[in-house]
Amino acid sequence: MSSSDCVPCRYRVFFSRFLLLTLFLALPVAAFAKAEKRDAKPADKKKEEPLPLKPTRKVEFTTDEGTWLSLDVSPDGKTLVFDLVGDLYTMPISGGEARKISNGMGFNNQPHFSPDGQLIAFVSDRGSSENVWISKPDGSDPKQLSQDEQVEFASPTWTPDGQYVIAARESQFPIQTFELWMYHIKGGAGVQITKSKPKPDASPRDWTHAIGASASADGRYLYYASRGGFFDKVYNVSFPLSQITRRNRITGEEDVVTDAPGSAFRPVISPDGTKLVYGTRYETETGLRIRDLQSGEERWLKYPIQRDDQESLFTRDFLPSYSFTPDSKDVVVTWGGKIHRVNVANGEEHEIPFTAKVERDLGPELNLRLRVEDGPVQVRIIQAPVQSPDGKRMAFSALTHLYVMDLSSGTPKRLTNDQNREFQPAWSPDGQWLAYVTWAVDGGQIWKTRADGSGSPQQLTHVAAYYRDPAWSPDGQRIVALRSPRIAHVEEFDEFGHLGTMDLIWVPADGGDANFIMPAHGGQHPHFGPEKDRIYLYSDAGLTSLRYDGTERRVIVKVVGKSWFPQPPEKGEGNPADDVRLSPDGNWALAQVSTQLYLLAVPHMGGEAPTVDINKSVLPLSKLTDVGTDYIAWSNDSKTITWAVGSTFLRLPIDKVVFEKPKSPDDKDKEKDAASKPEPKPEPPKARQAKKDSSAGATSSDSNASAEEQKKNKPKPEEVAVKLEFPRHHPSGTVVLR
Numbered sequence: 001m002s003s004s005d006c007v008p009c010r011y012r013v014f015f016s017r018f019l020l021l022t023l024f025l026a027l028p029v030a031a032f033a034k035a036e037k038r039d040a041k042p043a044d045k046k047k048e049e050p051l052p053l054k055p056t057r058k059v060e061f062t063t064d065e066g067t068w069l070s071l072d073v074s075p076d077g078k079t080l081v082f083d084l085v086g087d088l089y090t091m092p093i094s095g096g097e098a099r100k101i102s103n104g105m106g107f108n109n110q111p112h113f114s115p116d117g118q119l120i121a122f123v124s125d126r127g128s129s130e131n132v133w134i135s136k137p138d139g140s141d142p143k144q145l146s147q148d149e150q151v152e153f154a155s156p157t158w159t160p161d162g163q164y165v166i167a168a169r170e171s172q173f174p175i176q177t178f179e180l181w182m183y184h185i186k187g188g189a190g191v192q193i194t195k196s197k198p199k200p201d202a203s204p205r206d207w208t209h210a211i212g213a214s215a216s217a218d219g220r221y222l223y224y225a226s227r228g229g230f231f232d233k234v235y236n237v238s239f240p241l242s243q244i245t246r247r248n249r250i251t252g253e254e255d256v257v258t259d260a261p262g263s264a265f266r267p268v269i270s271p272d273g274t275k276l277v278y279g280t281r282y283e284t285e286t287g288l289r290i291r292d293l294q295s296g297e298e299r300w301l302k303y304p305i306q307r308d309d310q311e312s313l314f315t316r317d318f319l320p321s322y323s324f325t326p327d328s329k330d331v332v333v334t335w336g337g338k339i340h341r342v343n344v345a346n347g348e349e350h351e352i353p354f355t356a357k358v359e360r361d362l363g364p365e366l367n368l369r370l371r372v373e374d375g376p377v378q379v380r381i382i383q384a385p386v387q388s389p390d391g392k393r394m395a396f397s398a399l400t401h402l403y404v405m406d407l408s409s410g411t412p413k414r415l416t417n418d419q420n421r422e423f424q425p426a427w428s429p430d431g432q433w434l435a436y437v438t439w440a441v442d443g444g445q446i447w448k449t450r451a452d453g454s455g456s457p458q459q460l461t462h463v464a465a466y467y468r469d470p471a472w473s474p475d476g477q478r479i480v481a482l483r484s485p486r487i488a489h490v491e492e493f494d495e496f497g498h499l500g501t502m503d504l505i506w507v508p509a510d511g512g513d514a515n516f517i518m519p520a521h522g523g524q525h526p527h528f529g530p531e532k533d534r535i536y537l538y539s540d541a542g543l544t545s546l547r548y549d550g551t552e553r554r555v556i557v558k559v560v561g562k563s564w565f566p567q568p569p570e571k572g573e574g575n576p577a578d579d580v581r582l583s584p585d586g587n588w589a590l591a592q593v594s595t596q597l598y599l600l601a602v603p604h605m606g607g608e609a610p611t612v613d614i615n616k617s618v619l620p621l622s623k624l625t626d627v628g629t630d631y632i633a634w635s636n637d638s639k640t641i642t643w644a645v646g647s648t649f650l651r652l653p654i655d656k657v658v659f660e661k662p663k664s665p666d667d668k669d670k671e672k673d674a675a676s677k678p679e680p681k682p683e684p685p686k687a688r689q690a691k692k693d694s695s696a697g698a699t700s701s702d703s704n705a706s707a708e709e710q711k712k713n714k715p716k717p718e719e720v721a722v723k724l725e726f727p728r729h730h731p732s733g734t735v736v737l738r
Contacts, residue, residue: 055105055361062357065337068306070110070321074137075117077326080339081137083109085358088122090137093325093332095339098356101139105361110155110321113137114162119185121145121156121165132156132167132183145183146190154178155212155266155317160219166193168211168224168317178211180224193222193247209242212266212317215249217273222247225265225278225318226256239263241310242318244278260289263310265318270328275344277301277331279308279319286319288333290344302342302349305335379724381630384424385644387651388431388451389636394649395425395434395451398724402436404451405722407649412724416449416457426470426479427451428509429636435460435479435509437467443486446470446479446507460511468502471527472509474584478548480506480526480535483514504537506548518550525579530586540576542609543589555609556582557602561593562615574613583638588654590641595628597643599657620659624652624717641717647724652717 063084071082073093081090082098086107089098102108106126113120117137124133126142129149135142145165146153156167163185168178177196194210209227216223227242240263247254258264262281269276276291287303308318322333324344331342332352342349385396387407395404396412400421403412416422420438427434428448435448443464449457460479461467466489470481482502504517504526523537523544534545534552542558560574579592582602591598593614600612601620612619629643635651642651 053105053363056364057362059360059362060358062355064353064355066334066356067337068316068320069334069339070316071323071332071334071339072112072120072321073323073325073332074113075115075326079137080332080352081111081113081120082334082339083111083122084356085360087358087360088120088139089356091354093341093352095353096355098354100357100359101135101137103139105363108133109316112157112321114158115160116162119162121158121167123153123156123167132165134165134185143185145185145187146181152315154315155321157213157215159215160217166213166215166222168209168213170315171196177207178209180210180213180222194224210245211314214267214269216269217271220249221269222249223257223267223269223276225267227263227265237311239281239310244276263308263318265308265310266321268322268324268331270324270344271326272328275324275328277322277324279305281308281310288322288331288342301331301344301347302333302340305333374728374730376725377728379647379722379726381646382644382649382722384631385642385649385722386425386427386633387635387640387642388427389429390431391635391640393431393451394720395427396644396649396722397423397425397436398722399726402434402449403724404434404453407720410720410723412722413453415451415453418457420447422447424468424470426472427636428472429474429476433509435470435472437470437481439466441490446481448479448509458511460507460509461514462512463514469525471525473506474528474532477509478506479509480504480517482520482524482526504535504550515548517548518546525581527581529582529584536582538577538580542576543580543582557589557609558611559589559591559593559598559600560611560613561591561598574615577614579632581632581634583634584636585638588638590632590634592629592632595630596623597625597629597632597641598623599641599654617660622657622659624657647722649720649722650717651720652715656715658715 066084069082069084071080073080078093079090080093081088086109087100088102088108088111089100091098104126106124108122108124108126111120111122119134120137121132121134123130126133127144130152131144131146131148132153133142133144146167146169148169152170154168154170156165158165159182164182165185166180166182169181170176170178179196180193181190182193183190196207196209198206198208206228210224213222213224215221223244223246225242226245240261242263242265243256243260244258244264244267245254246257258278260280264278264280266279267276268278274293276293277288279286280289282303285304286308287305288301289298290301291298306319310318320334322331324331329344331344333340333342339352339354340349341352379398383397385394387394392407393404394407395402395415397403402415402422402425404415405412415434421440422436422438425434425436432451433448434451435446437446438444444467445459445464446461446467447457447459449455465486466484468482470479472479483505484502488501502520504520504523505514506517507514517535520537521539521541523539526535526537528534529536529545533547535548536543536545536556538544542555544553544555546553557580559577559580561577562574577591577593578595581590583589586604587602589600589602591600591614598614599622600614600617603610603619612621614621624641625643627645629645631644633642634640635642638654640651640653642649644650
């Protein structure tokens with residue numbers, strides 16, 4: 001019950017799984033002219049300083065193998081360049097001791113020789129953020145080509161004329177799709193080749209990644225891997241996910257040239273233009289296939305090799321880069337930590353031995369000494385807290401049991417002595433009873449008990465099932481709830497979602513058979529508004545009301561906002577809110593969007609239900625939270641808003657809420673026009689800074705004053721901290737391992 005009882009909590013867990021951060025912070029190389037350095041004032045120098053991370057440690061070792069080595073062969077066939085632990089190395093193609101050509105704390109990777117062998121292109125965050133760089137083959141004279149601050153790059157390669165570097169550029173979250181860009185070695189902001197969205201209003205499921213480009217030697221074609229979808233194409237995937245696309249660099253026409261069941265990725269065209277090699281999955285392993293572009297004949301070149309990265313976020317492409325030799329007779333590729341040379345004609349391979357001395361500067365050690373608590377266990381979160389009808393008490397669930405506390409004294413008291421796991425208390429309209437649900441592997445029930453703790457709990461339902469979200473009818477005669485089969489809930493893989501299979505039911509307040517109303521269709525949190533005979537519940541379709549027999553269904557209001565989990569919004573209109581609750585008087589609604597709480601007016605106008613975008617509402621709207629909320633509710637008289645964060649219960653009278661200035665239809669049209677404009681090209685950091693500096697003096701004082709005024713006028717809710725402690729369990733017995 002724990003995670004399914006809290007939609008925002010589930011979203012936080014989902015979100016935290018995506019924060020897989022292992023970032024090397026970079027120190028920039030010299031990027032400013034000597035004249036600028038001489039003329040710069042102390043304040044200007046401070047602006048140009050890099051990130052404050054300084055090397056305090058060093059790791060050194062010698063190795064003859066490495067993980068995820070991206071490499072390339074020089075045009076004369078004599079030299080290999082490859083990356084290892086964030087540094088670049090070169091060595092003879094026959095093998096031997098590798099020479100490190102990069103230094104500092106920057107993470108340098110995916111090197112690629114220019115067609116004339118005079119330069120290498122690579123990806124590096126040495127300038128404080130990841131960008132495309134070029135340098136001489138010995139690492140000297142580095143130059144930053146792209147000028148981005150919050151994007152990622154992968155798979156840099158060259159156009160045959162050596163004038164441009166083509167790289168996959170992944171825009172900042174929430175878009176997060178790779179697109180191909182090309183950057184001239186003389187400068188400029190770059191030119192976009194592919195677009196992730198085929199149309200401006202395309203659904204996220206129709207967005208397309210473009211990554212791992214390889215240009216034909218005649219300059220006519222560009223081959224790359226194209227992959228559609230968003231997060232749904234990262235986890236729990238079904239193949240194929242990507243195929244090789246060929247783009248005509250003259251006409252822009254594109255054709256998909258593979259139909260590999262295990263996907264196709266990391267294409268490489270031979271220097272003589274006659275062969276295509278690409279990676280694919282077969283059964284559980286990855287291999288390289290080779291195609292004769294003249295005859296169309298295709299076969300395995302090498303199987304298996306390095307495992308591909310299809311089920312992850314492929315931030316450094318689906319495979320490490322590999323390369324043909326200049327005569328197109330061999331392919332040099334890495335797997336198993338070693339470098340191998342594979343003959344194209346017969347598939348024979350031999351290892352290219354190498355040794356590399358790794359020397360990496362590291363920042364401060366981040367290991368913290370944390371004391372393991374051995375005192376009482378303190379409750380850090382309360383579940384489903386609800387205020388009593390008279391506003392004097394609060395009921396909640398904590399550590400699987402129900403508690404009631406006076407809001408004035410703040411001392412929680414256990415409500416029952418049962419050993420059942422108790423959740424989601426709901427007050428009767430007269431404040432005399434609390435209904436709640438229980439859960440166990442054998443099934444749960446709906447119960448009620450006296451709110452003062454007297455007497456014994458009474459079981460209201462007769463059939464064991466999974467129940468949730470109980471709510472009393474305004475007349476106190478019925479209890480409405482959601483129900484699904486016991487075994488279905490027991491066998492669920494996890495507790496994320498699964499609302500689509502639940503039914504909406506009601507039971508008599510004195511107990512009896514459950515009465516089926518209708519399938520909930522993903523609806524949750526049934527509650528009541530101004531009518532005694534209509535039930536309200538919320539789903540992605542909007543806030544809906546219906547009668548006890550499931551008829552006369554009406555959508556009251558839809559609320560959307562910029563929430564990016566579990567997927568980005570469809571067609572730019574925003575995702576549905578996590579939860580919406582109508583006030584008992586029917587005039588207001590609470591909406592939870594990306595864990596934040598909003599209050600909005602609900603118009604009653606008949607016809608199609610209005611859609612309220614919390615980012616540009618034309619109705620009275622107020623954002624009530626900054627740090628988010630776990631649970632939301634109304635007082636019975638609609639005069640007080642309540643919510644909870646962790647173990648703190650908060651409430652705010654509605655007459656103290658300050659509303660944002662509504663936006664006129666003209667303002668909405670202007671925002672729509674602005675949103676439809678193409679995304680501006682990235683500007684060099686100096687240009688961005690110049691714009692900021694030119695406008696800072698005119699606007700900083702006004703914006704600061706406005707922010708301070710908003711902060712001053714924002715109402716402060718009453719906070720009630722819930723303090724509960726329990727004895728900590730201390731294991732006893734014999735230590736087996738120490």
